[in-house]
Amino acid sequence: xxxxxxxxxxxxxxxxxxxxxxxxxxxxxxxxxxxxxxxxxxxxxxxxxxxxxxxxxxxxxxxxxxxxxxxxxxxxxxxxxxxxxxxxxxxxxxxxxxxxxxxxxxxxxxxxxxxxxxxxxxxxxxxxxxxxxxxxxxxxxxxxxxxxxxxxxxxxxxxxxxxxxxxxxxxxxxxxxxxxxxxxxxxxxxxxxxxxxxxxxxxxxxxxxxxxxxxxxxxxxxxxxxxxxxxxxxxx
Ligand code: BTN
Numbered sequence: 001x002x003x004x005x006x007x008x009x010x011x012x013x014x015x016x017x018x019x020x021x022x023x024x025x026x027x028x029x030x031x032x033x034x035x036x037x038x039x040x041x042x043x044x045x046x047x048x049x050x051x052x053x054x055x056x057x058x059x060x061x062x063x064x065x066x067x068x069x070x071x072x073x074x075x076x077x078x079x080x081x082x083x084x085x086x087x088x089x090x091x092x093x094x095x096x097x098x099x100x101x102x103x104x105x106x107x108x109x110x111x112x113x114x115x116x117x118x119x120x121x122x123x124x125x126x127x128x129x130x131x132x133x134x135x136x137x138x139x140x141x142x143x144x145x146x147x148x149x150x151x152x153x154x155x156x157x158x159x160x161x162x163x164x165x166x167x168x169x170x171x172x173x174x175x176x177x178x179x180x181x182x183x184x185x186x187x188x189x190x191x192x193x194x195x196x197x198x199x200x201x202x203x204x205x206x207x208x209x210x211x212x213x214x215x216x217x218x219x220x221x222x223x224x225x226x227x228x229x230x231x232x233x234x235x236x
Contacts, residue, residue, distance in 0.1 A: 002027060002158075009033040012109045015053035015122035022057040025162050026122075035124070037094055037107055038230075042126055043135065049143070050127040050158055054165055058110070058118040060173060066110060066118070067213035070094065071181050072172045073123050076165035077104055078184050083160055086147055089186035092206075092215045093229055097186050100236050101142035103128050127161065129154050140236055182208055191220075193235040201235060 001024050008014050008028040012035055015026045028051050034042035044051055058069060074090040081088035081098070088104075091097045096104035105126045113119030128143035129152050144152045171177055182188070187206050194217065195201050204217040207224065214226040 001025070002162075004029075006030065007032065010035050010124070011051055011053035012107065012122050012124040015055050015124075016109065016111070020055040022055060023166060024055045025052055025158075026055070027052040027158065034126070035107055036105060036126075042105065042107075044126055044128075045131060048131040049129045050125070050154055050161070052125055052158065052162075053109075054123040054125070054162060056121045056123060056169060058121045059113055061118045063110070063112055063116050063118055064212075066108070067093075068172060068211060069118075069121060069123075069169070070106065070108060070213075071177070071209075071211075072168040073106055073108070073125075073165050075177055075181055075184065076168035077106070077125070077127075077161060079164040079168070080157065080161045081144075083164075084144065084148065084152070086144070088184075090181065090184050091186040091234065092209055093213065095186075098142055098147050101140045103142050103144065103147070123165065125161065125165075127157060129157055178211060185209060187234070195233050195235050197231060 003026050005028045007030045009032050011026045011028050030046040031051055036042040061069060077096050078088045078090060086098055089097050094106045095102050107124040109122040110118050111120045128141060130145045131143045132146060134141040185206060189205060191203060191205050193201055193203050204219045207218050208216045210216060214228055216224060216226050218224050
């Protein structure tokens with residue numbers, strides 16, 4: 001069921017309410033305290049884009065399997081862009097890119113259950129749909145409208161995104177989509193530049209992402225390193 005709000009602090013906060021059930025979707029036209037990754041703020045002009053959280057029962061996943069859920073969500077979002085003829089990639093860890101530009105950000109809020117399992121997760125998704133003018137402080141944004149050269153029906157994108165994400169989450173229970181995920185990794189097998197947390201830059205080639213979430217990069221001397229979340233960022 002969809003729950004539409006003109007304004008919320010964040011759909012992530014609202015989706016924590018126990019009244020929402022598995023598969024429910026909380027949508028806001030405007031967020032006063034939208035949250036992004038790494039403690040950042042997520043701004044999105046009212047009426048142009050999509051900001052929503054999908055509520056999921058995730059009691060079948062161990063708390064150390066959170067990355068699997070992120071993979072399922074990311075693949076589901078890539079599926080949506082395929083429907084629009086757009087070649088989207090998963091930029092490790094939480095972004096969807098078209099070319100070298102970000103079109104979706106994802107932030108997942110988990111509630112832990114007993115015995116090291118998850119209980120429930122609120123999957124916060126921000127899709128740039130019809131925005132054409134962006135804050136110059138944003139490094140490399142794009143939108144579906146920019147990529148397609150036409151306005152897109154937000155209601156249709158919302159419905160398709162929820163269907164695609166739910167389908168991939170169902171697949172998590174029985175299927176294995178590691179190969180498919182692998183084929184959709186942004187910059188896979190391309191030599192490119194990266195930056196360590198201390199600011200040091202290096203060139204390397206992404207060779208894959210481990211199911212636990214580590215980014216596997218081959219360095220130019222042939223050695224292979226696995227980077228964990230926040231240890232490395234992309235230079236774009
Ligand atoms: C990122 O930094 O890339 C993640 C952005 C996630 C934004 C979405 S918009 C809907 C949901 N509510 C929030 O406050 N954040 C997420």
